[in-house]
Amino acid sequence: MDFRQLEYFLAIVDHGGFNRAAAALYVSQPSLSQAVKVLERDLGSSLFHRMGRRAVLTEAGAALVPPAREALHALELARAGVGAVRELRGGRLDIAAMASPAVEPLSTMVQRFTERHPAVSLGLRVALTSADVVEMVRTGRCELGLLTSSSPPTAPDLVPHPLGDHRLVLVTPMDGPFPAGRPVRREQLAGHRLIVGQRGTGIRGYVDDLSAHGIDVRIAVETEHRMAFLSLVLKGVGLAVVTDSWAELSARAGALVLDLEPPARQHIVLVSRKAQPTPAARAFLDIATRPATGP
Structure with a gap:
């Protein structure tokens, strides 16, 4: 067993198949397959079920994933x-x-990191929920994770680095049901159609909390594609509750951004594993947790 074989093995796991893994690693598919065959022979067990172009982990393959990630780390x-x-x-x-x-x-x-360390390559991976972020960091697929949540994460093998809060705002069409410049009380959302994210996100949690308090909001669209909400709002499909990180973009696109009453906030947290970080991760953590006005 060698590190190259483990790298190939994890690439197949992360990309869901031999062809995609080979393309991501810039190696030929036969070379990738041969390396995995040698690894399986050394271990005395099959690691994947081949299902057409897909590769599904066997029980032995699933057992290899955590130590393989630790070894490459x-x-x-x-x-x-x-x-x-x-x-x-x-x-x-x-x-x-x-x-x-x-x-x-x-x-x-x-931006701050790449200005100081331009030779380091960054890979930004999409995570739909805070639980997804925690899992990707905990299993070693990513070294750091950035999430928003109504409460700080409490995974025992992770270290949280609080970065402040996001305020929730309401995005509506310019000719929507509420006047500009006035906060919208949560009770006023009753009867309106909302565009929401999937369960497990803080924004969806806010909408679910409205229903739990007897406010009759109606879900027009549930989407994992966060960028879709703005177009849907502008087309009159519904209103959207989002974090204020979207406020400037929404206003530039021609939407109306309104405060919510009472104010609601989401914690912004960067998470890392308790294991010693690589120098790149340590440098990123230093930049992320230092005030922007710092030297």
Whole structure:
């Protein structure tokens, strides 16, 4: 067993098949398949069920995933530690992020990081819910994760790094049901059609809480595609409750952005594993948790 085989194995797991993994690794599919066959022979067990173009983990394959990720993480630590004498001169950092914090504050953090460490490649991975972020970091698929939640995450093997709050706002068409400049009380949302995200997001939690308090809101569209909400609002499909990270973009697009009463907020948290971070992750954490006005 060698690290290349483990890298190929995890690529198949993460990309869902041999062809996609080969394309992502820039290797031929036969070379990838041969490496996995050798790994399976060394371990004495099949790792995948081949189902057409898909590859589904066997029980043995599922058992290999966590130690394989740990082994590659340890290798990355060793490589990065050697190369990072005075400054980062290469390497890669994968970050899982939900849609709203990916607009802000992630874009600003990435800008500051790339200005200081332009040789480090960043991989930004989509996570639909805070639980997805936690799982991607906990299992080692990403080293850092950015999420919003009504309450801070409490996974025992993760370290939370609070970054502040997002305020929730209401986005409506310019000729919508509420006047500009006045906060909208939650009771006023009764009877209106809302565009919502999937369960497990803080924004969906706000809407579900309205229903729990007897406010008759109606779900017009439930979508995992957060960028779709603005177009749907502007076309009159419904109203949307989003974080204020979307406020500037929504206003520029011609939507009306209104405060909610009483105010509602979501915590912004960057999470990392308790294991020693790579130099790239440590540098990103330093930038993310330092005030923007800092040196």
